[in-house]
Amino acid sequence: MARLSVPSSQKALLLELKGLQEEPVEGFRVSLVDEGDLYNWEVAIFGPPNTHYEGGYFKARLRFPIDYPYSPPAFRFLTKMWHPNIYETGDVCISILHPPVDDPQSGELPSERWNPTQNVSVISLLNEPNTFSPANVDASVMYRKWKESKGKDQEYTDII
Numbered sequence: 416m417a418r419l420s421v422p423s424s425q426k427a428l429l430l431e432l433k434g435l436q437e438e439p440v441e442g443f444r445v446s447l448v449d450e451g452d453l454y455n456w457e458v459a460i461f462g463p464p465n466t467h468y469e470g471g472y473f474k475a476r477l478r479f480p481i482d483y484p485y486s487p488p489a490f491r492f493l494t495k496m497w498h499p500n501i502y503e504t505g506d507v508c509i510s511i512l513h514p515p516v517d518d519p520q521s522g523e524l525p526s527e528r529w530n531p532t533q534n535v536s537v538i539s540l541l542n543e544p545n546t547f548s549p550a551n552v553d554a555s556v557m558y559r560k561w562k563e564s565k566g567k568d569q570e571y572t573d574i575i
Contacts, residue, residue: 428483442462455478460474466542476490491505499549501551546558554571
């Protein structure tokens, strides 16, 4: 009787899910969208203290490719969010979620892109926006004005 082999991506995802559930990242909770599907995760992010998002509750989805961890997951917020690195669709644009391809036009170092040694807990680090490669240009401009004014320009904080 032949045994069915389990893809290495399932093994990796099971280990990461178990690790995040046993030792959760503060303000970041994960569960499966469907108990039989390790490739689709439901994510809850609680706005970190001392940030603009403090007190917020943000729902998101993580979708993993079959060749994970060699290719990055897709991360999409389901909750509307005003952030320089989040598209209007909720898709997240941060360099660690970009595939490890050689693209000199991107302005990103290979070390900033996805690699198999990273795990999904890294994705919880959205506190410091990248305003040099924004998904939401308006949010990026407002964030930079707020930062340069040392918090005096309130347009960004009023929106979020």
